[in-house]
Amino acid sequence: MTSLWGDFGNLDSYVTPKSLLDEQAKHLTILTKGRLYGEVEVINQEDLSDNNNNFTFELQIKSEFLPNYQFTILDISHNIIPYPLELRIEGNIWEELGYGPSNYGYYQIDHEDEFKKELEKILSSNAVKNVVKALYNMTK
Structure with missing residues (x-):
């Protein structure tokens, strides 16, 4: 019998939201000459078999010089099909971008494309730059 699956096209061309976050985490390491690094942490995926079968990831800023500290910029949550996804931003960033009162907003x-645009606004915000500058200078 022949395959009834049809043509999947180029499977390697699919870009996941996590891979976009991983890429930006690497850029932070380069931009700060290794003194800070970005990390994408996988959150709560022990059991994806229940009704809340979301994949959740946090983008964090860390430093080897401050091993007990992390700053969570954002987190994302999505089903097996990544879009639409829910984006949650740290309060000061949320406020700076004009999304309302300071709190973690979803x-x-x-x-x-929309995710890339939002990610650029978030990562280039003054709130994130201030955290990066503060952490960078604490590692001297």
Whole structure:
């Protein structure tokens, strides 16, 4: 019998939200000459068989010089199909971007291009730059 699966196209061309976060985490390491690094932490995926079968990831700033400290910039949560995803931003960043009162706010991202645009706004925000500068200078 022949395959009834059809053509999947180029399977390697699929870019996941986690891979976008991983890429930006690597850029932080380069930009800070290794004094700071970004890390994408996988959150709560022990049992994905229940009704809450979301994949959740946090983007954090860390330093080997401050091993007990981490700053969580954002987290994302999505089903097996990554879009739409829920994006949650740290309070000061949320406020700076004009999304409302300071708290961790969630909102929906419908596609990859929208996620990239939001990620650029978040990572280039003054709130993130201030955290990076403070942590960088604490590692001297």
